[in-house]
Amino acid sequence: GRLTEVISFVKSSVAPTPLSPINDAVVNQQPTFQWSRVLTPTDMPLLAAPRYRVQLDKDPNFSDPVEFTTASTSYTLVYRESLADGTWYWRVAVIDANKQVWSFSPAQQFYKEYLPPTPRQPAQGSASPGIPLFRWDALDGAANYTIEIANNPLFNQPITANTDHTAYTPTGKLNNSEYHWRVQMVDKDGNRGPFVLGRVTIGAGNIYLPVVKR
Secondary structure (H helix, E strand, O other): OOOOOOOOOOOOOOOOOEEEOOOOEEEOOOOEEEEOOOOEEOOOOOEEOOEEEEEEEOOOOOOOOEEEEEOOOEEEOOOOOOOOOEEEEEEEEEEOOOOOEOOOOOOEEEEEOOOOOOEEEOOOOEEEOOOOOEEEOOOOOOOEEEEEEEOOOOOOOOEEEEEOOOEEOOOOOOOOEEEEEEEEEEOOOOOEOOOEEEEEEEOOOOOOOOOOOO
């Protein structure tokens, strides 16, 4: 018989579909990357679950990416992999049974920013007759907290302390004055979240004692 005419075609590999975080997402914790499953052909007439290559970079061109490999369709960052606050880009590709990396998915952009703690004590702008207890709510992902206390809003020469608790009482003497305080979370890799600001006046107001008459 006669051969058919030459037919041209373009071979393209299938990329996973990114599911989370997707473009313009804002995440307030270390992200978990998720994508759709892709089955790959093998030398046998069947399909196999592949491994996946995840790339993460602050450059949308992925000039110096951090790479992770997993057999799962999700990846959660572990110790020494956590992200600093800012804009990040990620993409994922299949690694087939022949260890070939297929085409990467479209890059996804997201913004990662830790939340500031919520201050609980002392109340904003309140007065305290003595050294107060400074207290705030716990945050997921916090390994410890940094608190600064200063007698000026620029926090020049502040009292600084690190604690793994959600409360702190200064051990040194604080003069009667208005004080500014702020606290931030620090994660297990030393990445810091934003500060939350507070203000308190120490030694203000009069203290009235009851008068006992006989």
